Amino acid sequence: MDVRELASDVSEASAAISAKLRRVVVARYGGPEELQVVEERRPEPKPGEVGIRVLAAGVSLPDVMMREGVHPETPPLPFTPGWDLVGVVYRLGDGVSGVEPGQTVAALPIHGAYAAYVCLPQGKLVSVPPGLDPAEAVSLVLNYITAYQMLHRSARVRPGQRVLVHGAAGGVGSALLQLGRLVPLEMYGTCSARGTAAVSDLGATPIDYRQRDFVEEIQRLTKGGVDVVFDGIGGKHIWRSRRALRRGGTVVAYGLTGSLQGGRLASGGSGGRQRYRRLAIFGVYIAGGWLLPGRRHVVPYSIQWLERVRPAWFHEDLTMLFDLLRQQRIKPLIAARFPLSEARQAQELLGKGGVVGKIVLVRDP
Numbered sequence: 001m002d003v004r005e006l007a008s009d010v011s012e013a014s015a016a017i018s019a020k021l022r023r024v025v026v027a028r029y030g031g032p033e034e035l036q037v038v039e040e041r042r043p044e045p046k047p048g049e050v051g052i053r054v055l056a057a058g059v060s061l062p063d064v065m066m067r068e069g070v071h072p073e074t075p076p077l078p079f080t081p082g083w084d085l086v087g088v089v090y091r092l093g094d095g096v097s098g099v100e101p102g103q104t105v106a107a108l109p110i111h112g113a114y115a116a117y118v119c120l121p122q123g124k125l126v127s128v129p130p131g132l133d134p135a136e137a138v139s140l141v142l143n144y145i146t147a148y149q150m151l152h153r154s155a156r157v158r159p160g161q162r163v164l165v166h167g168a169a170g171g172v173g174s175a176l177l178q179l180g181r182l183v184p185l186e187m188y189g190t191c192s193a194r195g196t197a198a199v200s201d202l203g204a205t206p207i208d209y210r211q212r213d214f215v216e217e218i219q220r221l222t223k224g225g226v227d228v229v230f231d232g233i234g235g236k237h238i239w240r241s242r243r244a245l246r247r248g249g250t251v252v253a254y255g256l257t258g259s260l261q262g263g264r265l266a267s268g269g270s271g272g273r274q275r276y277r278r279l280a281i282f283g284v285y286i287a288g289g290w291l292l293p294g295r296r297h298v299v300p301y302s303i304q305w306l307e308r309v310r311p312a313w314f315h316e317d318l319t320m321l322f323d324l325l326r327q328q329r330i331k332p333l334i335a336a337r338f339p340l341s342e343a344r345q346a347q348e349l350l351g352k353g354g355v356v357g358k359i360v361l362v363r364d365p
């Protein structure tokens, strides 16, 4: 152990003793009141793992859906939410090399990031260049990867194509617009009234979905429809999105925002782990897209499945996105920063809607 490592270990150890180490736990599926803060000792990495002091964890609708028990990735109870994190390595488990204590890393653990400290397998980590704001960096891990891979790996967009982005002021939506502008694409974005200025600033024509019918509006504005629709709303909405396509166009279906209302299940039911109930409808629309005339297809996108099947893409794409952030070619919109112990308030704010950009949990003061 060199002097730098020893010094970092000593300061970490004293911080760990004096600070209360917090973690957020869901012990029952349900509303934001189910997010409980527990205090515990710092975890120690097992062989092959790396201990990380979390600097920033993203708050996203998939976290809310897991809390409600309806996301396909919902773990059994009790669990700690949090898809994405950026943190600093504090300790290496046996057999780990090529990572240094003090190094900043990012990861997509899918759950577990709402914690002061986490331990993750080394293969899950992507190095973060020095000097980036952890809140901005963490926005790339779930939202921008999702946006980038949908644009370039699912839809394979080409310069000048027309796209419609639903929820364009939200976390993934604003990422789609920033990355779409770099292509460049002709962009339209649905949002509520509070998001229209942000959507215009990001280079898209806003469509207030609460005031106007987006299918009619797209047909009026484009005289023929768009090449691609990015639909994170899900359910029957996918079918309406298909009607906004030109012949030969594609809907990329990737979310179930429409199954929530005010941050709770729109159906009113809750309390169980129902991971697959809402997925069947995707199959119906995908099959329908191929069977019906008009060559308007629906393709699904899932970051977690692509990461499992093609882990190298995740590393490659995230490293490239960090580079774009370092060069200031993208600038994630940070809607709010909450201390970790206020995870409940952060999810309540996201659930209320009208949030522009990404909500991030940062370390407790």
Ligand SMILES: NC(=O)c1ccc[n+]([C@@H]2O[C@H](COP(=O)([O-])OP(=O)(O)OC[C@H]3O[C@@H](n4cnc5c(N)ncnc54)[C@H](OP(=O)(O)O)[C@@H]3O)[C@@H](O)[C@H]2O)c1
Pocket: 059, 060, 061, 062, 065, 142, 143, 146, 166, 167, 168, 169, 170, 171, 172, 173, 190, 191, 192, 193, 194, 195, 209, 232, 233, 254, 255, 256, 257, 258, 301, 302, 303, 304, 350, 352, 353, 354, 355, 357, 358
């Ligand atoms: N498949 C994947 O790999 C993947 C990865 C990440 C996220 N997701 C999914 O992506 C979706 C968005 O996640 P997020 O974290 O970006 O959420 P978010 O930040 O809350 O953004 C969602 C946005 O949708 C808007 N919205 C709600 N209902 C709408 C409607 N009917 N029409 C148009 N816009 C509407 C909301 O605006 P207002 O509140 O102003 O109405 C909000 O701006 C979620 O369903 C999530 O599960 C999927």
